[in-house]
Amino acid sequence: MNSPTPLIAGNWKMNGLASSIAEAKAVAQGVGATSARVAICPPSILVHRMSEALQGTKVLVGGQDVHADDSGAFTGDISAEMLADAGAKLVILGHSERREAYRESDELVARKVLAALRHGLEPIVCVGETIDQRKAGEALKVVTGQVRGSLPPELNGKAFAVAYEPIWAIGTGLTPNNLQIEEVHGAIRTTLAEMFGEAAQRVPILYGGSVKPSNAAEILHACEVGGALVGGASLKADDFLAIVRAV
Ligand code: 13P
Numbered sequence: 001m002n003s004p005t006p007l008i009a010g011n012w013k014m015n016g017l018a019s020s021i022a023e024a025k026a027v028a029q030g031v032g033a034t035s036a037r038v039a040i041c042p043p044s045i046l047v048h049r050m051s052e053a054l055q056g057t058k059v060l061v062g063g064q065d066v067h068a069d070d071s072g073a074f075t076g077d078i079s080a081e082m083l084a085d086a087g088a089k090l091v092i093l094g095h096s097e098r099r100e101a102y103r104e105s106d107e108l109v110a111r112k113v114l115a116a117l118r119h120g121l122e123p124i125v126c127v128g129e130t131i132d133q134r135k136a137g138e139a140l141k142v143v144t145g146q147v148r149g150s151l152p153p154e155l156n157g158k159a160f161a162v163a164y165e166p167i168w169a170i171g172t173g174l175t176p177n178n179l180q181i182e183e184v185h186g187a188i189r190t191t192l193a194e195m196f197g198e199a200a201q202r203v204p205i206l207y208g209g210s211v212k213p214s215n216a217a218e219i220l221h222a223c224e225v226g227g228a229l230v231g232g233a234s235l236k237a238d239d240f241l242a243i244v245r246a247v
Contacts, residue, residue, distance in 0.1 A: 004204040006220070006247045007161055007227035009039040009124060010234025011064060011092055011208075016042050021053050026237035027244075028057035036227065036247040039090050040234065044078050051087025062090035062124070065098055068111035070118070080112075080119040090122040092229070094150050096167045099126075106149025113152055113160075124161045124206065124229065125150050127188070131168035139166075143184055144191045156196050161204045162188055163229040169209025171231060178222040181207055185224035213242035220246050 010027075012020075024040050031038055041062035042050050051061045067077040083091060093116065094109035109125065116123045127146035129139040147162060164184050169175050176184075185205045192200035204226030207219055212233045219225060227247070233239040 004202050004226050006036040007039065007124075007204045007206060008036050008230065008240075008244050008247065009041060009062065009090070009092070009161075009163075009206065009227070010230050010240050011095070012040065012042045012046075012235060013064070013097070013231060014043060015235055016046055018046070018049060020235075021046065021050055023235065023237045024050050024059065025053055027240055028054050028059045030237060030241045031058050031244060034058070034244050034247060036244055038244055040240075041090070041092055044083065044086075047083060047088050048086040055087075060089045061087055062092060063088045063121070064092045064095065066091055066093070066112055066115055066121075068108060068115050070115065080115040080121055084119040084121055088121060090124055091116050092124045092126060092163075094146070095126045096128055096165060096170065100167075106146055109150040110152045113150065114154060117154060117158060122159045122161070123155075124163050126163045126165050126208070126229070128165040128167050128170075128209070134166065134168065139184060140187045144187050147188055147191045148195065151192075151195065153195070157199050161206055161227070162192070163206040163208045164188060165208035165229060167209075171210070173210050175210050175215060175219065178218065181219065181225060182223045185222070189224055211243060213239050213246070216243040216246035 039060040063083040066080040093112045098104045113123045129142040206227040206229045208229030211228045211230045
């Protein structure tokens with residue numbers, strides 16, 4: 001069975017201005033002959049400009065969220081069609097910051113996945129437990145429940161990724177050890193196989209949460225880790241490139 005092509009995606013979150021496009025260009029210039037797919041997901045207002053700046057390079061541009069509907073009276077939201085129209089190829093969905101701050105449920109995330117599929121965007125669907133859930137021994141139950149609830153059957157055979165981001169590791173400098181990562185990624189792989197059969201083997205399972213140049217190689221070589229979703233360390237081209245090179 002071939003392993004999926006690794007994906008290293010940068011999530012800029014609510015960071016970056018027009019001047020930050022230079023950082024994305026530096027990533028494109030430095031990326032070289034990597035075996036990984038590389039993506040940057042800037043704030044939506046930069047997607048169009050960044051897509052144009054990175055045209056013809058190896059670096060893909062993605063969004064960080066979309067509305068579940070295609071159009072309508074949803075002040076302040078953007079649709080999957082708009083994101084695709086602006087040049088995005090991927091979209092992060094169900095990030096824990098959105099699940100927490102905007103009360104996004106698994107059901108809503110699944111509807112957003114369908115919106116992404118309607119418009120040819122490759123979803124990166126995020127899952128992950130809180131520290132309290134981990135301490136209570138519920139990490140696997142929570143994460144596999146999110147996988148089942150957030151991934152609609154229509155994904156079968158489509159290109160998508162799952163990102164395991166333990167909430168307690170995001171922006172904290174803390175990371176699970178490789179045994180903990182492998183346990184969760186293994187459970188996600190088993191769940192994907194139950195849901196999608198053979199096609200599940202082609203889904204990269206990314207790790208996210210305090211990935212940086214100093215820990216990237218160790219994490220990326222853990223079993224079933226098919227790439228990384230990188231927050232803070234994706235904002236600086238040199239750091240992000242060091243992570244790409246660790247694949
Ligand atoms: P950090 O890499 O800053 O911990 O963020 C991880 C994350 O949330 C990526 O989506």
